[in-house]
Structure formats: structure tokens, C-alpha cells
Amino acid sequence: MSTPFLPLCRPAIIEEDIQAVADVLRSGWITTGPKNAQLEQKIMDHTGAKHAVALSSATAGMHLLLYAMGIGAGDEVITPSMTWVSTVNLITLMGAKPVFVDVNVNTLMTTAELIEPLITDKTKLIIPVHYAGAALDLDAIYALGERYNIPVVEDAAHALGAEYQDVPVGRQGTCIFSLHAIKNITSAEGGIFTTDNAQLAERIRRLKFHGLAVDTFDRETQGRAPQAEVAEPGFKYNMPDICAVLALGQMSRIAEITQKRTELALYYREQLAEIEGITPLSVPSYQHKHCWHLLIIRVDATVFGIDRNEVIELFKTKGIGAGIHFKACHTQKYYREHYIEKFGKILSLKNTEKNSEQICSLPLFPDMSVNDVNRVVNTLKNLSGKNK
Numbered sequence: 356m357s358t359p360f361l362p363l364c365r366p367a368i369i370e371e372d373i374q375a376v377a378d379v380l381r382s383g384w385i386t387t388g389p390k391n392a393q394l395e396q397k398i399m400d401h402t403g404a405k406h407a408v409a410l411s412s413a414t415a416g417m418h419l420l421l422y423a424m425g426i427g428a429g430d431e432v433i434t435p436s437m438t439w440v441s442t443v444n445l446i447t448l449m450g451a452k453p454v455f456v457d458v459n460v461n462t463l464m465t466t467a468e469l470i471e472p473l474i475t476d477k478t479k480l481i482i483p484v485h486y487a488g489a490a491l492d493l494d495a496i497y498a499l500g501e502r503y504n505i506p507v508v509e510d511a512a513h514a515l516g517a518e519y520q521d522v523p524v525g526r527q528g529t530c531i532f533s534l535h536a537i538k539n540i541t542s543a544e545g546g547i548f549t550t551d552n553a554q555l556a557e558r559i560r561r562l563k564f565h566g567l568a569v570d571t572f573d574r575e576t577q578g579r580a581p582q583a584e585v586a587e588p589g590f591k592y593n594m595p596d597i598c599a600v601l602a603l604g605q606m607s608r609i610a611e612i613t614q615k616r617t618e619l620a621l622y623y624r625e626q627l628a629e630i631e632g633i634t635p636l637s638v639p640s641y642q643h644k645h646c647w648h649l650l651i652i653r654v655d656a657t658v659f660g661i662d663r664n665e666v667i668e669l670f671k672t673k674g675i676g677a678g679i680h681f682k683a684c685h686t687q688k689y690y691r692e693h694y695i696e697k698f699g700k701i702l703s704l705k706n707t708e709k710n711s712e713q714i715c716s717l718p719l720f721p722d723m724s725v726n727d728v729n730r731v732v733n734t735l736k737n738l739s740g741k742n743k
């Protein structure tokens with residue numbers, strides 16, 4: 356192939372980041388240590404969160420949260436089916452019931468109005484998802500949680516750098532961010548748990564490392580006293596410093612990274628507007644700052660001529676990577692086969708199901724050029740009407 360492969364994403368890593376990882380490797384201390392403490396501080400500075408705990412993944416953060424909240428058999432947790440499977444898997448593994456809430460058909464985000472009818476006396480937690488880099492309409496969702504006295508935890512895996520009503524996502528409540536390789540800021544694998552609840556932060560910090568008791572020295576340096584004892588049985592979900600330092604470098608450039616993604620996304624949206632049968636997600640009208648994690652289009656096969664899966668296949672033959680974020684959880688094998696028998700009927704998720712068939716994520720990463728965007732858009736234009 357003459358043209359190089361254009362991936363769906365590519366981490367925004369520069370020479371200095373590679374040097375910083377090498378320095379950690381040479382330092383003799385490669386696992387959890389001072390770089391974790393610096394990363395946590397950087398996240399707190401950026402988001403305004405009161406507490407931040409670095410973890411091995413966002414999935415680990417979700418596990419620790421559900422465990423810390425004592426979520427288990429007989430409990431219900433409301434979350435969208437249009438999310439990454441990790442949340443739904445963990446709710447299920449804890450023995451609780453994932454209650455799927457539909458999403459707005461054009462933003463893929465859930466709303467207080469959609470959540471409210473699903474609340475029962477078994478509802479223990481609501482986990483809405485900031486989607487693709489846009490922010491949820493948090494005020495309404497938090498107000499709902501307060502009215503019913505049900506905690507809300509934000510899945511902010513896509514939302515590092517996003518703001519709601521001029522406030523960074525992460526400043527209020529409890530949020531779980533992901534630093535997985537596809538995300539805007541990455542440590543290869545990693546997650547950050549932020550909260551304004553000091554007790555919860557302390558518990559998560561303890562649970563992430565065998566349940567060993569945490570003191571001030573641990574909090575500030577991530578070094579644990581050799582005398583530390585098990586305060587309760589815990590897990591092993593800490594982040595190594597070779598990963599933490601990688602995210603640390605990107606965090607110092609987060610404004611620039613978000614700016615580049617934004618410019619590319621806006622240019623994409625301008626170009627895509629001309630293609631019939633292709634509809635990008637809508638940007639919510641309330642005050643927020645989008646961090647453009649994903650550039651998602653919907654392919655309407657009846658107008659475009661070919662369906663989403665064919666588009667992805669044909670993109671592949673042209674050397675362009677594309678993705679699906681996400682295939683609705685309730686349509687995946689295990690949940691399709693076992694949900695009803697285990698938990699009963701799934702209420703209507705028509706916006707989720709429609710999008711699950713049509714969504715396609717296009718390449719978007721800071722080091723892309725306008726020419727790369729043109730290449731994707733022109734390829735899409737050439738595919739249009741293929742089977743007509």
C-alpha cells in the first residue's frame with residue numbers, strides 16, 4: 356500500500372516523555388512511588404478535585420468503588436448500556452443488577468429524565484457516562500440523586516479536560532478517569548479516582564494495595580512504611596511509576612492536546628456536514644467544554660448505501676482505522692443470553708439500539724494533520740452510495 360496506515364488513535368507522546376520513562380527506569384524505583392504522587396497532584400490541580408488516587412485502570416477504580424460501597428446481591432445500579440463493558444461486567448460480577456438506562460439519541464449521554472423512571476427502592480448507585488469528550492448535564496443528574504438520596508458516580512473515562520458549566524469534570528462528586536492508551540491522556544494502562552469525600556479516598560487508597568493502612572507519608576510519597584499492616588483485605592490495583600510519569604508529561608500539555616483535538620474535530624465536522632447519510636453526534640447545547648475524545652459519526656445505510664460494518668471493513672482496505680464506541684452492552688453475547696433469565700425484562704433502549712448499529716469512530720489524535728482528515732472524509736465520500 357502506498358499510503359501509510361492511519362490509526363484510529365495514537366498517544367500524544369513526545370521525546371521528553373520517553374526520556375522521563377527512561378529516567379524512572381534508571382532510578383531504581385519503577386513501581387508506585389513519587390511519580391504517582393506527582394500525577395495525583397497534577398490531576399487535582401487540573402480538575403480541582405480534593406482527592407485523587409492513581410490506579411492500574413478505570414476498571415480497577417470501578418471495582419474498588421462498587422466494593423467500597425458494598426454493592427452486591429439484591430442491589431440495582433443504573434448505568435447506560437451504551438458504555439464500555441467494564442462497568443456492566445463489574446456490577447454483574449458483584450452480584451448486583453445493572454439497570455440499563457437509554458441515552459439521548461444524538462449525544463449518547465443519559466439524562467435525569469431517562470434515569471428517574473428506573474429508580475426503585477433497590478437502586479444503590481447511578482453511574483452516568485460523559486460521552487466522547489462532551490460533559491453530561493450534571494446539575495440535573497445530581498439534583499435527581501439528591502432527591503432520591505442515591506449516590507451518583509461519574510464515569511469520566513472520556514472526560515479528562517472537559518468542563519461542565521465552566522467547571523472541570525472531576526471537581527465535584529466522585530469521578531473515575533481512564534488513562535488507557537486510547538484516551539486523551541494515557542499511561543498505557545491506568546486510571547484515576549477523584550472524589551471530594553476524604554473517607555472514600557482513604558478507603559480506595561487502602562483497598563488499591565492489599566488493604567494496607569495508609570499514613571501521611573504514604574499519601575505524600577506513595578512509599579509505604581514496612582510496618583504497614585492489613586487494615587482490611589484489599590486488592591492489587593496500584594499504578595507503576597513508569598506509567599505515572601508518562602501521563603504526567605501529557606498532563607503538563609493537556610491544554611495544547613485538547614486544543615489540537617478540538618481544531619481537528621471542528622474541521623472534520625465541517626467537512627462531514629456535506630455527506631448524506633452521515634451524521635456526527637450532536638454537541639449538547641448547555642454550557643460545557645468538549646475535550647473531543649472521539650469523533651463519532653452515524654452511518655444511515657438506507658441513505659448512505661452501505662452500513663457501518665461495511666464502512667469499517669472498506670476503511671481497513673484503504674489503510675484507515677475505525678472503531679465502535681460502543682456496541683451496546685445488552686446486545687453482547689453474555690447479556691443477550693443471560694440478562695433476562697437472571698434479572699428480568701430490559702426496558703426500551705431504542706436510542707441505544709439504533710446508535711449501536713450505526714456509530715463509527717473516525718481517526719482523531721493530536722498529531723493528525725488536516726490532510727489526514729481530508730483523506731478520511733474523501734474516502735468516506737467515495738464509499739457513499741457504493742451499493743446503490
Ligand SMILES: *Cc1c(COP(=O)(O)O)cnc(C)c1O
Pocket residue numbers: 411412413414415438439441442484510512513532533534535544545546
Ligand atoms: C475506557 C473506558 C473505561 C475503562 O477504562 P480502563 O482504564 O480501560 O479500565 C470505562 N468506561 C468508559 C466509558 C471507557 O471508555
